[in-house]
Each structure stands twice: as structure tokens, then as C-alpha cells.
Amino acid sequence: MKYDKDRVKESLTIEDIHKILKDLGSENNQWDQQGNPIYRTVCHNAAGGSYKLYYYHEAKQFHCYTECGDNFDVFELVIRAKSQKGINISFNQAIEYVAKIAGRTFGFGNRETYINNDLIDDWEWMGKFKKKKKIHIELPSFNETVLDVFVPYPHQLWLGEGISHKTLKEFEIGYYFRPHTEGITIPHRDLNNRLIGIRRRSMIKEEVDAGYKYMPLKVGNILYNHQTMMNLYGLHKTKNSIERFKKVLIFESEKSVLKCQDFYGESNFTCAVCSSNISNFHRDILLSLGVEEVFIALDKYRPPKEHETEEKYQQKLVEYQKKILKLAAKFTPYVRVYALWDYEGLLDYKDSPADKGKETLEELMRRKIEIGTDEGEFNGV
Numbered sequence: 470m471k472y473d474k475d476r477v478k479e480s481l482t483i484e485d486i487h488k489i490l491k492d493l494g495s496e497n498n499q500w501d502q503q504g505n506p507i508y509r510t511v512c513h514n515a516a517g518g519s520y521k522l523y524y525y526h527e528a529k530q531f532h533c534y535t536e537c538g539d540n541f542d543v544f545e546l547v548i549r550a551k552s553q554k555g556i557n558i559s560f561n562q563a564i565e566y567v568a569k570i571a572g573r574t575f576g577f578g579n580r581e582t583y584i585n586n587d588l589i590d591d592w593e594w595m596g597k598f599k600k601k602k603k604i605h606i607e608l609p610s611f612n613e614t615v616l617d618v619f620v621p622y623p624h625q626l627w628l629g630e631g632i633s634h635k636t637l638k639e640f641e642i643g644y645y646f647r648p649h650t651e652g653i654t655i656p657h658r659d660l661n662n663r664l665i666g667i668r669r670r671s672m673i674k675e676e677v678d679a680g681y682k683y684m685p686l687k688v689g690n691i692l693y694n695h696q697t698m699m700n701l702y703g704l705h706k707t708k709n710s711i712e713r714f715k716k717v718l719i720f721e722s723e724k725s726v727l728k729c730q731d732f733y734g735e736s737n738f739t740c741a742v743c744s745s746n747i748s749n750f751h752r753d754i755l756l757s758l759g760v761e762e763v764f765i766a767l768d769k770y771r772p773p774k775e776h777e778t779e780e781k782y783q784q785k786l787v788e789y790q791k792k793i794l795k796l797a798a799k800f801t802p803y804v805r806v807y808a809l810w811d812y813e814g815l816l817d818y819k820d821s822p823a824d825k826g827k828e829t830l831e832e833l834m835r836r837k838i839e840i841g842t843d844e845g846e847f848n849g850v
């Protein structure tokens with residue numbers, strides 16, 4: 470599937486244009502004698518523009534008959550309108566914005582086809598749900614005494630990211646320092662609070678540069694590793710809220726769970742996969758807690774690489790969205806599933822949705838994308 474901005478533009482109906490203009494601040498429109506819609510001039514006014522912005526559907530062009538006095542397409546209009554509100558967005562963000570409002574969201578397909586269309590009969594649903602009730606897998610646990618080896622103080626790096634002393638202590642975050650091994654220690658516990666592994670956030674530059682930022686910790690001869698695909702980080706602390714709210718938000722990394730502990734305290738309903746994959750075990754653990762809504766909150770995609778063409782990068786973005794759809798599909802037969810996607814440029818590249826604070830996370834949750842059961846047949850543009 471090829472992503473193509475011209476096809477997005479060509480596919481826009483007058484109704485889509487109405488929706489976009491409404492969102493940009495022209496709540497209604499008028500019509501000229503030829504039947505072209507006329508909107509408020511959102512192009513050069515932050516608010517209250519006069520009806521001097523014409524849209525010519527054949528040409529897919531706008532014309533502002535006052536201040537601007539020129540022609541521009543829908544993407545350019547979005548950029549101008551947003552900048553009037555003090556928000557600078559890129560051309561790509563303008564495309565994403567248009568595609569989202571018009572329901573042409575690339576890899577995520579046409580949103581409207583995903584909403585409320587699961588036709589699973591209640592009994593079948595219950596049957597599947599019951600089957601998922603029992604989790605038989607129990608990972609081996611480690612002796613707790615290893616925790617005494619760690620320096621029980623939080624590292625400045627994470628404090629600096631705004632994670633509180635209290636939370637770092639609650640999650641038993643410490644520090645380990647030996648020749649050739651150094652880093653923030655992150656004990657992993659299962660649902661029943663058993664110590665099943667310890668991961669280390671390396672503080673050795675060479676390791677981090679080589680891509681080994683997070684890895685299992687080795688103390689003496691024991692490697693405190695575990696199958697991350699068989700456990701979700703944070704549940705020993707957050708399972709009660711997850712059961713209470715019947716919701717769960719899945720992050721990639723431990724740190725995001727800690728941040729949400731600060732944002733929400735006892736109401737923290739998050740966990741982390743500690744990779745960018747969601748396994749069937751993960752799904753079954755969450756279903757066993759009775760969740761009815763799942764939010765998939767993976768990190769924002771990487772920036773374009775040097776010499777990577779715009780088209781290539783857009784293809785990669787679509788692939789990333791498809792990957793999220795695949796992960797969502799594990800849950801769609803059972804529960805409502807949403808994906809968070811940063812259409813508005815609220816996050817930096819590779820940020821977790823929790824990295825820019827509580828308000829940003831909630832804004833992303835407000836703009837969540839519902840993923841339905843017919844994933845796989847996306848009508849990408």
C-alpha cells in the first residue's frame with residue numbers, strides 16, 4: 470500500500486471539507502451562486518473571520534479573497550490555520566490531520582469501518598472469555614536477598630525525568646555498581662508479587678550506544694532474566710486498579726508505568742511489555758483480570774533517517790501502524806481496543822505517550838483510535 474498525499478486530497482468530498490473547516494474554526498458555511506462552499510477565513514484569522522474563503526471542489530483549491538489573496542490546497546490551509554493559533558505543524562502533520570478528520574488514516578484504515586461493528590454473539594464472547602480465565606504458566610522466581618545488593622537510592626537520570634522518590638521506592642528501583650556492570654536496577658514481579666527477573670538500565674555509554682540500553686541483570690553467576698513475553702511489568706502494583714476500572718493501558722517500557730504511578734497513584738491502570746510486542750500470554754493475563762478496554766500506547770516512531778525519502782518514511786509509518794493493528798487484533802475478539810497515535814505532534818520522536826506529562830497522555834487518550842475486529846482489510850489511501 471502506497472501512501473500518497475495527492476490521493477488523499479483527491480478523495481476528499483465536500484462533506485470532508487466541511488468537517489475539516491469546522492475543526493479549523495468555520496462552524497458553518499455559505500454557498501456561492503455556482504454552488505461552491507464559502508467558509509470563514511481561518512487562513513489568516515485565529516477566530517471570527519469573514520466568509521471570504523472559497524473552496525473549488527474541481528480544482529481542490531481554496532481561494533482567500535481578502536488578506537491572503539491567493540490559492541492554496543487543503544494541506545496548506547491547515548498549516549496556515551494552525552499557525553494562526555500559534556501551532557506550527559509540518560506538511561506531514563497537515564496530511565495526517567486531514568486524513569484523520571476525513572477518516573482516511575493510512576495503515577489504520579478508515580476509522581468508521583472499525584467502530585462498533587463486531588458482531589460477536591454474547592455467548593461466544595463469554596465462551597472465549599471463560600477459556601481465557603486460567604493462567605497456568607508460572608515463571609520461576611528468584612531469591613529476594615539479591616535486592617539487598619543494590620544501592621537503594623534512585624538515580625538522578627530518572628528523578629530528572631520527573632519520577633518521584635516515592636514511586637521509585639515503591640517499585641524497588643535501585644542501582645548496581647560493579648566493574649563492567651552498572652545501571653539502574655528494575656525488579657520485575659509477577660501478578661502474585663514473586664520476583665521473576667531483574668532488568669538493568671545500563672549506564673555504560675558503550676552498551677547504550679550498541680543498543681543494549683535495557684537488559685537482564687547479572688549478579689555473580691546468576692543472570693536474572695525472564696521471558697518478558699510471559700509477564701507484564703507493573704501488574705503487582707497496578708492489577709487492583711486494572712480490575713477496578715476494567716481497563717488497561719499497555720506501554721513499551723517500565724519507566725512509563727512509573728510515570729503513571731506519579732500521575733494517578735492508586736488509579737494507575739498501566740503496565741509495560743518491555744519490548745514492542747504483545748504476546749498471547751500478555752493478552753491472557755489481562756483478560757484474566759477482567760479488562761474490557763485495552764489501550765495500546767507504544768512509543769512514537771523514530772525520525773526520518775538521513776537520505777530516507779519522504780515516501781519511504783511514510784511507508785515505514787504505515788508499517789508501524791499495521792504492526793499496532795496486529796497487536797490490537799489479539800484483543801479485538803474479546804474487548805474494546807484502542808491505539809494511541811500522535812497525529813498532532815505532541816510528542817517527540819521515540820517518546821512514550823507518558824513522556825510529555827499527564828495532560829499530553831490524556832489528550833492522546835482522548836484522540837484514541839478504536840480498532841475493530843475486521844482489522845486486516847484496511848482500505849488504506
Ligand SMILES: [Zn+2]
Nearest residue numbers: 512513533537
Ligand atoms: Zn486568508
